[in-house]
Structures are given as structure tokens and as C-alpha cells.
Amino acid sequence: MGDVHEGPRKRIATAHLAQHIGQPVCFVGRVEKIHPNGKLFVLSDGEGKHTTVELSEPLDEEISGVIEVVGRVTNQATIMCMSYVQFREDKSPFDLELYNEAIKIIHEFHEYFPFG
Amino acid sequence: GGYTQSPGGFGSPAGTQAEKKQRTRTQNIVPCTVSQLLAAEQVDESFRIRDVEISQVTIVGIVRHAEKAPTNILYKVDDMTAAPMDVRQWVDTDEAGGENVVVPPGTYVKVAGHLRSFQNKKSLVAFKIMPVENMNEFTTHILEIVNAHVVLRRNLMEASRGPQAFPSAGMGDMGSYGGVCSMPLNGLTAHQSQVLNLIKNCPVPEGMSLQELKAQLHSMSMSTIKQAVEFLSSEGHIYSTVDDDHYKSTDAE
Numbered sequence: 088m089g090d091v092h093e094g095p096r097k098r099i100a101t102a103h104l105a106q107h108i109g110q111p112v113c114f115v116g117r118v119e120k121i122h123p124n125g126k127l128f129v130l131s132d133g134e135g136k137h138t139t140v141e142l143s144e145p146l147d148e149e150i151s152g153v154i155e156v157v158g159r160v161t162n163q164a165t166i167m168c169m170s171y172v173q174f175r176e177d178k179s180p181f182d183l184e185l186y187n188e189a190i191k192i193i194h195e196f197h198e199y200f201p202f203g
Numbered sequence: 204g205g206y207t208q209s210p211g212g213f214g215s216p217a218g219t220q221a222e223k224k225q226r227t228r229t230q231n232i233v234p235c236t237v238s239q240l241l242a243a244e245q246v247d248e249s250f251r252i253r254d255v256e257i258s259q260v261t262i263v264g265i266v267r268h269a270e271k272a273p274t275n276i277l278y279k280v281d282d283m284t285a286a287p288m289d290v291r292q293w294v295d296t297d298e299a300g301g302e303n304v305v306v307p308p309g310t311y312v313k314v315a316g317h318l319r320s321f322q323n324k325k326s327l328v329a330f331k332i333m334p335v336e337n338m339n340e341f342t343t344h345i346l347e348i349v350n351a352h353v354v355l356r357r358n359l360m361e362a363s364r365g366p367q368a369f370p371s372a373g374m375g376d377m378g379s380y381g382g383v384c385s386m387p388l389n390g391l392t393a394h395q396s397q398v399l400n401l402i403k404n405c406p407v408p409e410g411m412s413l414q415e416l417k418a419q420l421h422s423m424s425m426s427t428i429k430q431a432v433e434f435l436s437s438e439g440h441i442y443s444t445v446d447d448d449h450y451k452s453t454d455a456e
Contacts, residue, residue, distance in 0.1 A: 092267070093286045095238060113283045153338070157283070172265060172309060179337040189345045199352040200345070201238045202284050 095203035101136035104164040133187025139165040153181045232259040234347045238284035255355040263344040289326035311335040398431040403452040410444045410451035
């Protein structure tokens with residue numbers, strides 16, 4: 088399987104999941120809901136589209152707000168999470184819509200923002 | 204010192220002008236991805252990312268690892284574009300604590316530093332590491348990377364195409380020629396350069412008139428010519444002679 092953190096993880100939004108099955112990705116979204124078993128949660132991206140994130144071990148803490156997930160896209164177009172980080176919003180709210188636009192730009196201008 | 208303008212203007216090899224423009228670039232600080240830094244080619248003392256010369260760079264990423272040693276702190280900073288990059292921050296050993304507090308793993312930081320390569324391994328020597336307090340700065344950095352590299356590459360392409368292509372627009376162009384540039388001349392637009400060259404090459408004692416300039420520069424409007432003349436005059440490249448319509452170059456040939 089390999090540690091995905093030692094290589095590129097393409098930043099994607101929900102719309103790009105299908106094109107990245109099996110690939111290491113980085114997804115930023117807002118927590119919408121968390122499954123009671125703690126092994127699954129749903130994030131919404133800057134366009135409001137939902138992505139399901141799965142964990143191998145249940146969450147050991149409450150998560151909320153904007154989360155950045157690193158993981159691999161499963162055949163079901165969910166993300167198998169390897170690690171996550173919460174974006175700080177203590178000083179300013181994070182503009183997720185703007186981030187989505189930035190994603191589109193870095194995909195379009197991929198030669199100026201290479202992954203790997 | 205005088206001007207370093209190449210003789211004859213239009214006939215000069217584009218290479219030197221492109222190189223000079225390149226050298227001013229290394230005075231700028233360029234936002235980059237870790238992947239770009241890892242792919243940068245080393246040419247003597249400098250690095251190039253797809254032919255664009257870089258030296259001082261900024262990256263934004265998450266601290267994955269932090270190790271404090273007596274003289275330095277070694278971080279591994281991850282921006283998702285490649286494996287985490289080694290970032291070394293030298294500790295001021297005179298200062299007891301204070302200045303160099305270790306940034307904990309899991310924190311997003313903005314790093315400003317110099318790219319280094321040792322035994323084929325790239326790293327950054329940081330002169331500034333700041334935790335990112337507003338994560339929108341991280342989004343901005345992503346956009347700035349694309350913008351910077353598009354503009355730098357475009358400038359490079361245009362500079363190598365010929366002496367007329369010296370756009371004054373572009374990332375920090377005015378800023379880079381401002382206090383930082385050690386070369387006196389290289390801040391003229393294409394129009395200004397063309398006007399200046401014609402005036403310089405005019406052998407007549409009273410210099411070149413605006414009408415003559417217009418006759419030679421078919422593509423330029425009179426107002427563009429006048430603007431160029433005004434700029435060149437205020438910068439001291441030319442001076443008026445018999446009247447406000449005639450100019451000579453201050454660069455005595």
C-alpha cells in the first residue's frame with residue numbers, strides 16, 4: 088500500500104473523485120455528519136457536494152468545521168482516510184468556495200502546480 | 204556608471220537582455236510548491252524551475268516533524284505536492300529561548316527561505332517560519348504560485364524572443380527593478396526603448412523631433428510617443444533641445 092504521505096496527494100473536490108479511483112488525494116471540506124460508529128463521516132466541498140470519508144479506526148475525538156483529509160479514493164468513490172487535520176478558524180473563517188475555485192485553477196494550470 | 208543598453212537597440216542579441224532580466228528575478232521571492240523545488244535543476248550556483256531562475260522562495264505546508272538541535276531546528280514541511288521537504292532554521296545561540304520556539308507538528312506554516320542542494324538532496328534554509336493564522340492565506344498562496352510561475356515563464360519567453368518584448372506588467376516587475384536591481388537601465392517598456400533608441404541614434408545636433416519619431420514608429424500613436432518621451436525625459440534619458448518637440452539622448456555616444 089505504501090505511505091501516501093511520502094508522495095504527491097492531489098488536491099481534489101467531490102467532482103473529481105471518480106477520475107481518481109485508487110489514487111492518493113487530499114480533500115478539504117466541512118464536516119456535515121459523523122456516523123455514530125465513528126468510522127465514517129461526510130464532508131461538503133466548496134460547491135456543497137458531499138464526500139464520504141472512511142476510517143480504519145474510529146475517531147477518538149470530536150471533529151467539526153473544515154477538515155483536510157489525506158487518503159486514497161476507493162472503488163466506491165469514497166476516501167479511505169490516512170490522516171486528517173482541522174483547519175484553524177479561530178481568527179478567520181475559511182473560505183471553502185474560494186478554495187474550490189483555487190482547485191480548479193491548479194488543475195487547469197497543472198504545469199505550474201505539479202503534483203509529483 | 205553609465206547605461207548597459209546594448210548598442211543599436213534592435214540588432215542586439217536577445218540572450219544578454221534575457222539573462223539580465225533573469226538575474227533580477229533572483230532578487231524576488233517566489234512562491235513555490237515542494238514538487239517544483241524538488242524538480243528544480245541546479246546550474247552552478249543557482250536553481251531553475253523550467254528555466255526560470257529562483258533562489259529565495261516561499262512554501263506553505265503542514266509541519267510533519269520537528270527536531271530541535273543545539274544550533275538548528277529541522278522541520279519536515281508537507282504541502283501535498285510531494286514528500287515533505289526538509290526545512291532548516293538556524294537557531295540564534297546568543298538568545299536564550301524566545302526567538303526560536305519550535306512549531307509543533309500538525310501546524311500549517313509559511314516558510315520563506317533559500318533553496319539548497321547537498322549531495323543531490325534538496326532542502327530549504329529558512330529565514331522565516333510563521334504559523335498560518337488565517338487559512339485563507341494558504342488558498343492565496345496556491346493562487347500566487349500559479350500566478351508567479353505563469354508570469355515568470357511568460358516574461359522569460361518574451362525576453363528571449365527579441366528586444367522589443369519587455370513587458371512592464373507582470374509579477375513585481377516594478378518592485379524588482381526598484382530598490383533591489385543593481386543594474387541601472389533595465390526598466391523600460393518596449394515603446395520607451397524604441398523611442399530612446401531612435402533618439403540616441405539621431406545624428407542631428409538639435410536631436411529628434413516628435414514628428415520624426417511618429418514617422419519612424421508607424422505602430423505608435425502620437426500620444427504613446429509623447430508619453431514615452433515624457434517618461435524618458437523625467438528619468439533623465441533624454442533632454443529637450445531647441446524646443447519641447449526636439450530631444451537628444453543624455454547618453455553621449
